Amino acid sequence: MARIRLRYYALLREQAGRNEELVNTAAGDAAGLYDELAARHGFSLGRTQLKVAVNAEFADWSRPLADGDEVVFIPPVAGG
Amino acid sequence: MARIRLRYYALLREQAGRNEELVNTAAGDAAGLYDELAARHGFSLGRTQLKVAVNAEFADWSRPLADGDEVVFIPPVAGG
């Protein structure tokens, strides 16, 4: 089990009903973690619409998670 | 003979030593008038480097001149 800190933005923040949370997960990678959290919070965005950042760097979905990692799922961006 | 008002700008103004002048000319068109004035003032610019305006509109070099016309020879421009 890894202890992961999540931060949520935009639509995911609203659907999760929180800005951040700490979770203990058995998911081996970021993709598995998203599926777990999407089921729990009812996220409407499919994983193919998202990017993921680990410790404030863009990361692959297959990246293994380590205890203490900070994970952010990134909805489609719309600056400007 | 047509009585023509010339206005000079930039290099032509400096070479003519004046901002404007009134001339009586037998030149049939703007091209002939330029050749006449280039000889008188020693203009260094060839006619192919210039445009000409008659009565504040761009005009053809072959445009016949009429009494009272205002003519401006336009050196290569360099705005901005």
Next chain:
Amino acid sequence: MSAFEFLRKPLDPAALGAALADVAAGGFVSFEGWVRNENDGREVLRLDYEAFEELAVKEGASIVAEAIERFGVRGAHCVHRLGELGLGELAVWVGVASGHRAEAFAACRYIIDEVKHRVPIWKKEHYRDGDSGWVNCERCAEAAHQHHDHR
């Protein structure tokens, strides 16, 4: 000054442009993104901007550095508003100073295009009909829902 910054108060284009002043630059191009009263046929009243700031400032600074390197311009800067913005307000400013104008136009265009695609910033539109939505999210969320079983 960082090459990419966020501000929670109104942007001042005159001051931002002045900071790029450079007597070796002959051309300066700036882009301003203004809050528009309409998007996709819906009447917009105001916007909320939020960002994943820690990553966004790194990605934004990378984009500005890429533009300087790629187009050989002398200076470039991008600032983005956060929080609630009303109609006509300035949401993003990009400025580029260059020896010549072609490079300034190209670099400015590059920066705003890349910022809109790569930097984690989101905007929520509030519509006259009382509805609201996250731009680029609502429609792809619907698509995701329809294809839920195929993920």
Next chain:
Amino acid sequence: MSAFEFLRKPLDPAALGAALADVAAGGFVSFEGWVRNENDGREVLRLDYEAFEELAVKEGASIVAEAIERFGVRGAHCVHRLGELGLGELAVWVGVASGHRAEAFAACRYIIDEVKHRVPIWKKEHYRDGDSGWVNCERCAEAAHQHHDHR
């Protein structure tokens, strides 16, 4: 306000941009031409601008109207300084407001390119070595002299 104007005092980009404010415009692009300290390898100290104003304002206004028509932008304006300008001063300002940014960039570029080619404005550069010259005139005058017999 005419679409193209001359001013004999410093230009104020903030005020000029504000005059194009439009809640239906999402993108605004501006170009500023600054007096550069170097041209063609020669060190420049200051510039004098002069124009055949009567024709220039007509031609300039035509260019802005062409840009609005061709690119479908919502508003555009160009202002050019006249007289003596020092290093770093703003010589020309072009602003374009548009629904979307691609058209704003294209129209702004069109206007400055055409103004530089078509509008009867001249600049005299004053160099550190004490010499001075009318840009675009001195060299073609030499060429004209060399080809004098072939005209």
